[in-house]
Amino acid sequence: MAEEVTTAGPDEKPKEAPTAPEALGGPVVRAALILALGAFVALMDTTIVGVALHALSAHFGADLADVQWVSAAYLLAMAALTPATSWAVERFGAAASWTASLCVFLAGSVLCGAAWSMGSLIAFRAVQGLGASMLFPLMRILVVQLAGPERMGRMMSLIAIPILVAPVIGPVVGGMVVQDLSWRWAFFLNVPIVVAVIVLSGVYLPNTRGQGASRLDVIGLLTMSGGLTTAIYGFSRLGAGKPVTDVQVFLPLLAAVLLLAAHGVGSRRSSAPIVDFGLFRNRPFTASTVITLLNNFGLYGAVVLVPMFFQQAGGKDPLAAGTIMVAQGIGAAVAVLIVGRLIDAKSNPRALVLVGLLLVAAGMTTFAMAGSASVNGLLLLALLLQGIGLALTASPIMVTLYHSLPLPSMPAATTANAISQQLGGAIGTTVIALLLQHYLSSDGDVTSAFQSVFWWSLGFVALTVVPALFLPSGQSKRA
Incomplete structure (x- = not known):
């Protein structure tokens, strides 16, 4: 009994402390x-x-x-x-x-x-x-x-x-x-x-x-770096308007597939692989990484497509469009400080991400239904909501990535997540650019073209909800 009381004491203290986190x-x-x-x-x-x-x-x-x-x-x-x-x-x-x-x-x-x-x-x-x-x-x-x-x-x-x-x-x-x-x-x-x-x-x-750092897996680094750079180059050329059959697109993407496949095979034999694919057996890590990748499709619209909308459909110069976007920055900066305290108070990270995606979707829907790019109170409110939503999505994902991983695995987990982010950024940028090019050439009306792409971005945000449902709902299980 005495042993139980001794263990319960320290266990109760951390449970109460997070509700009012101490100063950093x-x-x-x-x-x-x-x-x-x-x-x-x-x-x-x-x-x-x-x-x-x-x-x-x-x-x-x-x-x-x-x-x-x-x-x-x-x-x-x-x-x-x-x-x-x-x-x-x-x-x-x-x-x-x-x-x-x-x-x-x-x-x-x-x-x-x-x-x-x-x-x-x-x-x-x-x-x-x-x-x-x-x-x-x-x-x-x-x-x-x-x-x-x-x-x-x-x-x-x-x-x-x-x-x-x-x-x-x-x-x-x-x-x-x-x-x-x-x-x-x-x-x-x-x-x-x-x-x-x-x-x-x-x-x-x-x-x-x-x-005890292992020797650098040079072959693994060359195949992963080569695959990543050729993929990014191929997708950038595709996004710039080159057809998929163009040599500047087809060859780099083919090389990327071959190099990344070679890396996957080689990493199974390496004692210290560049990317530890065993990490993907951890559900919170996998869910966070997939969200990171998908965010570059849906949330790209909130960060890049909106200022382009004000410039191309509204006739604003980059400085004026950037000034309008300050509303989104304010929402993000304020919300991100609050969400950090919520995470440390052991709030439900899955719920925070889902609410964030909902707010981003609400802002995106407003832009998708906007009849013009004239700045008004409703669009500014949409930007503010998107900023809050981005903050609610970003911070919990950074933390849930490490939810139940041992401390020695964290550098490898961060590196794998960063690679996923770069690859997702290249693909997401290309997809949005291709969609915009398609609607601009077929619709003729700039505002209508942007509206169509905003609906696509909204669909990608909705798709991100699927991996978000697999995020943990409680605090870290790491010892």
């Missing part, structure tokens, strides 16, 4: 802010460069097809090194790998700002992409290491802010920089911020190496 503490909050700032500047760079593409075309006298390589080189380089994240964490430590990645990103930013030709800019953007390749999975791995299960919800919510807000603020900042300064400042703007994050990371982020 100075060191943990500081670490979260450092990580969030590093992710924010990398994401902002992507959106600012997107706005600057026309200025780059005018400056270098290049056509838009060549200028698109400024973005493509970055994405392809990112895909090349992301699969090595888990190994780098085990070999060098998450904080050391994070700082090294930031240093490469910084070098790429300086070189891009000093570029003297389109060729040099594309090459230096690849350097930037290599630096950014591990930043986002490393950020999440560091949060897991620093926060522990009881504080993971609030920490994940803090780092989710830049992911949700940067794509909204980026076009506004990008428009101001390109109009008032020069395209070079789209890259130089990163420099002081990244330098500050590197210094702060070196001082405040503890570095923990894994236990």
Whole structure:
């Protein structure tokens, strides 16, 4: 009996504490802010460069097809090194790998700002992409290491802010920089911020190496990285209007299938595979990863399609469209802080995600039924709801990914999830682009074309409900 009472005491305390979570503490909050700032500047760079593409075309006298390589080189380089994240964490430590990645990103930013030709800019953007390749999975791995299960919800919510807000603020900042300064400042703007994050990371982020890192599976890395980059390239060419029979589409996608299949076969023989497919036997991990992949289909509409709607159907310039999107950013920023506390208070993560998807669907339905792209109170409310919905969806998925996995598996789980996110982003972007091209060419009316694609995006959001039903409804079972 005495033994039962002793065990019950500690068990009751954690059950009560989560309903009113204790403060994160100075060191943990500081670490979260450092990580969030590093992710924010990398994401902002992507959106600012997107706005600057026309200025780059005018400056270098290049056509838009060549200028698109400024973005493509970055994405392809990112895909090349992301699969090595888990190994780098085990070999060098998450904080050391994070700082090294930031240093490469910084070098790429300086070189891009000093570029003297389109060729040099594309090459230096690849350097930037290599630096950014591990930043986002490393950020999440560091949060897991620093926060522990009881504080993971609030920490994940803090780092989710830049992911949700940067794509909204980026076009506004990008428009101001390109109009008032020069395209070079789209890259130089990163420099002081990244330098500050590197210094702060070196001082405040503890570095923990894994236990006995295995030798890098070079063949596995080549097949996975090769498969991922060729898939992203093939889908980007398809989304740019090339037919599926075009050599720039067919050959890369065929190579992707063969390389990824070879990786799947080879990983079964490897003692330290680049992607541990055994993780997919864990239901919360699989459900979270599938949602991450599907989000790039449905939620792409909420982040990218809406500003395009205001620009192409409403005649707004990128700066004006970006300013309108601030309503969505406000909803996301406010909601993400609340949802973090709810997660740590052991709220039902499945319910949070389902409510988030419902709010995104409500906002998407409003845009699908909008008769014009004129800004009004109803569309602004729809943006606010979408922002709240995105926050309710994003943070719980980041946490449920690790729901019942042992701590040593977390770097591998994060890496596999990041790969899924990149692949889903490439496919989702392509699908939405193809749908938009189809309806623009057949309908003739821009507003009607966007409405049709919004209905498709709504369908993808509804499809995401299926894996969301398999998310856990309770707290972590991890010991």
